Amino acid sequence: MLEIKDVVGGYGSVQVLNGASLKVARGQIVALLGGNGTGKSTLLKAVSGLIKPWSGSITFDGERIDGLRPDLIVRRGLVQVTQGKEVFPGMTVEENLKLGAFVVRDRAKASRALDRVYTYFPILKERRQQLSGTLSGGQLQMVCIGRGLMSSPKMIMLDEPSSALAPQVVLDIFRTIHRITQDGMTVLMVEQNVRMALLLAEYGYVIMDGVIHIEGPADQLIHDDNVRLSYLGGTVANREASLGTGA
Ligand SMILES: Nc1ncnc2c1ncn2[C@@H]1O[C@H](COP(=O)(O)OP(=O)(O)OP(=O)(O)O)[C@@H](O)[C@H]1O
Numbered sequence: 364m365l366e367i368k369d370v371v372g373g374y375g376s377v378q379v380l381n382g383a384s385l386k387v388a389r390g391q392i393v394a395l396l397g398g399n400g401t402g403k404s405t406l407l408k409a410v411s412g413l414i415k416p417w418s419g420s421i422t423f424d425g426e427r428i429d430g431l432r433p434d435l436i437v438r439r440g441l442v443q444v445t446q447g448k449e450v451f452p453g454m455t456v457e458e459n460l461k462l463g464a465f466v467v468r469d470r471a472k473a474s475r476a477l478d479r480v481y482t483y484f485p486i487l488k489e490r491r492q493q494l495s496g497t498l499s500g501g502q503l504q505m506v507c508i509g510r511g512l513m514s515s516p517k518m519i520m521l522d523e524p525s526s527a528l529a530p531q532v533v534l535d536i537f538r539t540i541h542r543i544t545q546d547g548m549t550v551l552m553v554e555q556n557v558r559m560a561l562l563l564a565e566y567g568y569v570i571m572d573g574v575i576h577i578e579g580p581a582d583q584l585i586h587d588d589n590v591r592l593s594y595l596g597g598t599v600a601n602r603e604a605s606l607g608t609g610a
């Protein structure tokens with residue numbers, strides 16, 4: 364569904380991506396892992412049109428999207444939830460969510476999308492009239508993911524959805540991401556929580572210095588000596604126990 368091929372790019376004259384290639388198949392959940400400053404967010408930004416790749420190609424749903432305007436990429440069904448849980452604090456939860464439907468002209472469709480977001484995150488429905496600035500970190504992340512879902516995308520890219528959240532909240536967020544993929548969504552997820560990401564994802568990529576360094580099925584990566592030494596300490600958690608889904 365998404366194919367990134369030899370993408371080179373960066374900011375101004377600073378080259379960050381040095382020929383990154385990555386694929387995500389329809390319905391798959393793929394993890395993009397790597398240390399701080401290795402280019403994970405930059406790669407997502409190149410895909411969603413926030414920066415233009417200098418060379419290489421990005422194909423989504425069979426068509427080239429590299430160089431397209433971000434809003435046109437959203438219209439094609441590819442949405443990025445950026446890092447940092449940014450919302451408009453002075454707007455209510457529901458107002459923030461509705462911003463995600465900016466490309467949707469059909470009001471009935473937007474309203475169905477909102478209902479779906481509330482089934483994924485019931486707490487947001489309870490708090491829909493609350494000002495977003497008063498939410499907890501976990502709830503802010505839910506608003507950001509929910510806002511991304513409001514345009515009913517075919518694929519969503521999540522940049523560190525679990526960052527700076529309490530363990531129980533992380534589990535909540537990951538369970539919901541799992542549920543969203545079970546409903547047919549394709550997901551590319553950047554994570555520092557490598558263990559959880561590899562338990563949830565089917566396939567993983569590790570980026571270093573702007574190129575993919577290691578890739579493979581998640582259950583192999585989790586046992587890969589390089590990945591374990593660099594990113595995982597201790598033992599591998601049990602997938603069913605962690606997700607509580609029996610999946
Ligand atoms: N807007 C920007 N202007 C200039 N340089 C930037 C900008 N954003 C990021 N960089 C630089 O690009 C490099 C890669 O940054 P990027 O945000 O892609 O890393 P990351 O892998 O997402 O890291 P993190 O895990 O900390 O989020 C870093 O050296 C960073 O300082």
Ligand SMILES: [Mg+2]
Pocket residue numbers: 403404405446522
């Ligand atoms: Mg980042």
